[in-house]
Amino acid sequence: MWSYQAPLRDMQFVLEHWLQAPAAWRQAPAFAELDLPLALQVLEQAGRFSSALLAPLNSSGDRQGCRFADGRVTTPEGFAQAYRAYVEGGWPALACAESLGGQGLPQLLDAALQEMLYASNHGWAMYTGIAHGAYLCLKTHAAQWLQQRYLPPIISGECLPTMCLTEPQAGSDVGLLRCRAEAQADGSYQLHGSKLFISGGDQDLTENILHLVLARIPGAPSGSRGISLFLVPKRLDSGQANGVRCDAIEHKMGINGSATCSLVFEGAKGWLIGEANRGLAAMFVMMNSARLHVGLQGLGHTEAAWQNALAYARERKQMRAPQRPPGVAAAEADPLTYHPAMRRVLLELRVCSEGMRAIGYWAAHLLDQAEHGSEEAARQRAGQLSEWLTPVIKAFFTEQGFRQASHALQVFGGYGYVREFAIEQTLRDSRIAMIYEGSNEIQANDLLLRKVLGDQGRAFGLFLEELREEAEQGVQWPECQLFAVQLNSLCAALEALLGEVRQLAQEDPEYPYRAAGDFLYLCGLSLLALAWARAARVSRVLPQSDPLRAQKLQSAQFFFSYLLPQVESRMAAVRGARAPLAFV
Template identity: 60%
Template sequence: MPYYQAPLRDMRYVIEDWLQAPNAWQQMPTLAGLDSKLAEQILEEAARFASGILAPLNAPGDQQGCRYEDGRVYTPDGFPAAYRAFTDAGWPALTAHPDDGGQGLPQLLNVALLEMLYACNHAWSMYTGIAHGAYECLRHHAPEWLRERYLPAIVSGEILPTMCLSEPQAGSDVGLLRTRGEPASDGSYRITGNKIFASGGEHDLTDNILHLVLARLPDAPAGSRGISLFVVPKLLDDGSHNAVHCDGLEHKMGIHGSATCALRFDGAKGWLLGEENQGLAAMFVMMNSARLYVGMQGLGHTEAAWQSAAGYAAERHQMRAAKRPANAAIAEADPIHFHPAMRHTLLGLRVSSEGMRMLGYWVAHMLDESEHAATPEQRSSANELSMLLTPLVKAHFTEQGFQQASAALQVFGGYGYSQEYPIEQTLRDSRIAMIYEGTNEIQANDLLLRKILRNPTALPALLTQYSQEASLSSANPTWSGAADSLKEHCSRIEEAVEAIRRAEVEDAEAPYRVAGSFLRWMALVSMGYVWLRAARISNGRNDDPVHSQKQESAGYFFDYCLPQATSHEALVQAGLTACLPFIDI
């Protein structure tokens, strides 16, 4: 059953109408040569690759999985050939700097590409997903000779990088890691230790693999302040194998075609990346982009789930609906998408997918502005807002990816629980995204404590933008109520943040108790902003089905979705005064 067609028309709506990105590109000297026609052609080619090459490998790759033999890992049939097609088409170079052999195109187009890749084949896309973040990490922190040696190889796709953080005793708390880096006389280091959960730690897509490894120097301070970052290749320049060994594969709930490896470093040769004991700062250059990209996984899963459920709901006939469209055929049983319960589910899927696309692409566009905008003030403002919204996007999108896949499976009934339809794989594959690249609980802490409580300017700037949109939209009587609701939530969020600040003075745990609920509240309000802007942009354009549907979807969001924000607000208020009991185990 074909279940995915790239939503190119909606992507164009977001890029051209909602963001008006082509106009913005003309104001950025390094992107001025890019127009909507070229962007459209790039997305069409990406859709052909994703739907034509990756999608057919998704279910077979899940069933076959990866194979481990004598320290080597073999990916599912077709994966290496798909990677060759990916590199031959130049996709790894899309956003890389032209000095390194890249195309210098915006992150906005890259996240659209990633959405398609993850929707079609999450497991295969894991091998390529970290490449741009590793590229940026090396570009900003590596010495010149390392940049010259490895950046062109990453850009061409000759080398795939990995990120090696977790150890058996050190997951989210990287301060507990034990891997050591010993200085050698030639200026390199010898890396010794064990890493787990290394995605793509060993595979057969490329001959060489570039490991970015967190480790401690001998005299390093304790905790996270004593961590350094090292570049450790699988193959050295003379072609010999470095002392990096794959000891096995994890057997996982989903993404079976992605090689999740246990790696052992036995005095492997590596080089310092950045400054001594400043490894986390260097690593976070990679982590921040990775978190946005993981958010795109949630969007891809939601879009795939929506398309699967919509297709099935149109084909499956059960019972007579209590109310039918005027043009419905007379039949003993109606398509299940006529029934209110299914309409709720399908509209929730559509509104969630399209809303996340607007919000996620907006963050990517701000990343482009933070690098390419004409003035330092514009670049600084865009950077601050994108950093604020990145943990929200990662957590909310991945949570939605799993929840909406589960909702979509319900549309299929018992068939959804079988492997006859792709939705059961979508559900399994989507679950991991809530855990890796910083669990969603860590994202909530990051949003509230680091990005809001410790930064007095970012949230007010964001809420001002939301309120300005509400003021513009309030002039239309159709949307004045929604605009007032958005304004009210912005005011109450500001009040809640001040209440959290006060509570923290007496109770240091208070912000941590409410962080998850606060993030969900902020996410719904942010989705309210994007849908209100969409309604205003599409107002009066009912001759175009895309624009008329946007107004319909916006109406559904404000009637049925935004009211849920009140429950998250109530949980924030409760968490400021109601302490959590400790569990006696």
């Protein structure tokens, strides 16, 4: 009772019209041979893999879960076979450099791939989701010999990596970690300690696993300034098992197909990545990639919830609706799609899914521009915007993933609460994304304190420039003029609010921490405003006969009428946070 089909038509709309990505590819030597037809072929094949191989394993993987016996993890039936097909299709190499054996395609296409994987089977995709971040981490910080030895098996899919940060006493505050690394005469280190909540810490998809582990070298400074990063393989080149073992897996509320492991390091051999005591800087390359991917999980959940809720609402007939579409004869009972309350829910699902897709793909496109853009100023601007977008995408998208899954469950009524209709799994799976890879509260603090107040509002100002530019272009077209007026009003309100936030932060150091959550949500709504104003404008290039043209304008009208008004309440909440919070 659960299905998924990749939204290839809307993906094409975002790539071709919203982003105008093919024009940018032509300007970048790294992507000069890539054009839209080739990109669409890649996405079509990714969609086929996701819908044909992964989606059928989603519910069964949830019911079976992972098994742990004799120190080994067994993944649900079909997971290992699907991974072999994933490797044979060359998907691990998609956005890796050609010089290292990758396909050299943009991170934009990889973002679309990740959306499809998470939408079709979140539990399975947890094993592959961290691989690109590990690739970037090693490529940026590891010694040359480590890159030569361990990048090829990551790119080929022969090995899967993990990210080992959390310890029982050190979750979000990694400065409290106790795992230690002792230098050896041969230049390696021996690691001792334990880690928990390690996704894919053990699995039966690959023979070897590459653990990227944060640990402390004896004598290092206390806190986060004394943390180093190490690469610790499960198996050494000799074939001998390294001193790392899984001693338990967690029994979770969701993503049951993903093995969440406790690992014990008992003199495990590893090698330093980057400089000693600067492990967080190296790890953040991996974590920033992971945070974008986690945001895409929220998008994937919203898309899957939308597809399945719409399919059910079209089939389920209940009562007579107040109105029917033109030309539809009266009946004893009408589909749920005719009832205003359900139309309201379904439109919000569609608008959030398609709006987040535009913004999520924009962030990935900015990463490509930051690395491969032809002009230094444009590369710097793209980098600033992508850094500002990252915490918003991680937190806002994942909150929407859970919120919209809950809305979709409501469409199913009582059936949504039983396992035969797997929307309840989507609700359970989506909840974890608000916690891991830096909780949403941490993302909000990072956004307001570091990326807005901390940089004197420069990156935030770039976003306001995007809003103003869109308003200037939209005002030229009658059907977009109202959206343009609302964008200009939003810009003025955001600028005024930022001035107030700065003043209040100077008067009360705790104030920005109290206001951060609402400020981030406000930024998310503002990004959706940009998404839909632009979507309405660029949809004008589509033929009048194309239903997508009218649909985009309809969706933009819904957003600006029904969802944008939430901006006022969030602004009021940001201002209201000047009131101190009592200790409880």
